Amino acid sequence: xxxxxxxxxxxxxxxxxxxxIDTLGGEATLVWHRETDLSDFDGVIxxxxxxxxxxxxxxxxxxxxxxxxxxxxxxxTGVPVLGVCNGFQILCEAGLVPGALIANRDLSFICRLVxxxxxxxxxxxxxxxxxxxxxxxxxxxxxGSWVDPSQSGRVALRYVGDPNGSQERAAAVSNRxxxxxxxxxxxxxxxxxxxxxxxxLVLLEGFLRSLVPA
Amino acid sequence: xxxxxxxxxxPEIADPxxxxxxxxxxxxxxxxxxxxxxxxxxxxxxxxxxxGEVRSRVEQMCRQLLANPVLExxxxxxxx
Numbered sequence: 001x002x003x004x005x006x007x008x009x010x011x012x013x014x015x016x017x018x019x020x021i022d023t024l025g026g027e028a029t030l031v032w033h034r035e036t037d038l039s040d041f042d043g044v045i046x047x048x049x050x051x052x053x054x055x056x057x058x059x060x061x062x063x064x065x066x067x068x069x070x071x072x073x074x075x076x077t078g079v080p081v082l083g084v085c086n087g088f089q090i091l092c093e094a095g096l097v098p099g100a101l102i103a104n105r106d107l108s109f110i111c112r113l114v115x116x117x118x119x120x121x122x123x124x125x126x127x128x129x130x131x132x133x134x135x136x137x138x139x140x141x142x143x144g145s146w147v148d149p150s151q152s153g154r155v156a157l158r159y160v161g162d163p164n165g166s167q168e169r170a171a172a173v174s175n176r177x178x179x180x181x182x183x184x185x186x187x188x189x190x191x192x193x194x195x196x197x198x199x200x201l202v203l204l205e206g207f208l209r210s211l212v213p214a
Numbered sequence: 215x216x217x218x219x220x221x222x223x224x225p226e227i228a229d230p231x232x233x234x235x236x237x238x239x240x241x242x243x244x245x246x247x248x249x250x251x252x253x254x255x256x257x258x259x260x261x262x263x264x265x266g267e268v269r270s271r272v273e274q275m276c277r278q279l280l281a282n283p284v285l286e287x288x289x290x291x292x293x294x
Contacts, residue, residue, distance in 0.1 A: 057282055064279070093282065100284040103230050147227055149284065165228065 001211045004031040004041040006071070008051035008062050013084065013188065017047045020191035024201060026208045033065040042211040043080040043124075044071055046087030048140070048186060058101060058143045059089035068094055080124035080210040081180045085141055088173075088182030092146075097173055097182045099148030101141075105165025109142045113197060114185060115160040116171045123156045123178040125187075127206035135199035137185040139163060139171075144184045146170045156181060179210070215261075215268050216293040221254040221281045256280060265292050 003021060005014050005028050014030055021028035028045070031038065038044060051062035062068070068090075075081045075096050083091040091097040104110055113136050118129040129135070135157070146153075146166045157172035164184075172183035187200030223229050229251050236250035258275075260268050269292055276288040 056279070060279065060282070092284070098284075100282055102228065102285065105228070105230055107230050107234055145228075145230075147285065149224075149226065165230070 001027060001043075001208065001213065002041045003028045003043045003045055003208075003211070004038050005029065005045045005047055006031050006033055006067055007047075008033040008049070008065055010051045010053055011047050011049035011086070013048035013186065016186070016188040017045055017084070020188035020200065020204055021208070023191055024205055024208055031067065033062070033067045035067050036070055038067070038070045038074060039214060042214050043207065044074060044082070045207075046071070046081075046083040046090050048085030048087060051086055051090060057093070058086060059091075059093035062090045063093035072096060075175075075180045078177065078179050080207055082125060082207055083182045084186055084188065085144075085184055088184055089143060091180060091182045096180045097175055098150055098153035099146050099167070099173065101143045101184075102145050102147055103143050104141070104145050104163075110144065110163055111138070111140045113137065114139045114163055114171070116157040116185060117160055118156070119158045120154055120156045120174070120178075123154070123174040123181050124207050124210035125172055125174070125181040125183060125203050126156045127209055129202045129206060133202075134160060135190070135202070136197045137187055137190045137200050138197075139185040140189070141184055146173060146184070148173075152176070154178065157183065215259075215263065215265070217258040217260055217268060217272050218291045218293060219256040219258065219272060219276060219280055220289045220291075221256065221276075222287050222289065223251060223253065223285055224287060227285050265294075268292055
């Protein structure tokens, strides 16, 4: 089972994702954003960072990186696709997850551990978690407030409290079929006791469990 | 041709930056500023001299990239 971790110019969380997947015994490989064939991979993760310097809007340029046509193709065939933070923003711009991310309600860059509640376990991110489970995961974003005028996104994780004004207090949102998920806090940064929490592991475990051979 | 695109966030979508600027204006005594929205203006130079054609090209650019259809509308002004 192989997971592609896409590296855009300006990505900065890709090594953390690889390390966290490795902790769980999974296999993750870095893939440059110009790659157009991911058919050897069973899942894709778009990591956090500032792809293309967040020019124009977060994710707006990355959404047209050559790799994204392939990510879209895989997503449409049911392959698990996860976007973390900036990856979530890219998935929204690409239309793979409903809605968009705008600046936090209080215009503050939020960088702290937050509690989120699992409210849907039928997604590739939350499959290994239990309904109602509270997880402590680091949030690290400025454009982290999710809005969805279409009201078609499925909320998978909900903030306990309301750190950024996100619609429905959504911290993670999936497409209709649950195989594409965007998550604003960073599960990979809650993957070792040294980091202050290991609560992200159950989420990445769910992702790995969702993989089926290509 | 010179073209100006104004990307406008739809009124129903929150604009935290606009709200903050409005608050600052009120603090400065400009309490008559009842609404502040932070739009984005993009200046383009486009080849061609058919205004209709240029406008339709820019419209495509807006739909594909310059505006986010989830949040924003756009206005195009061809300056000639």
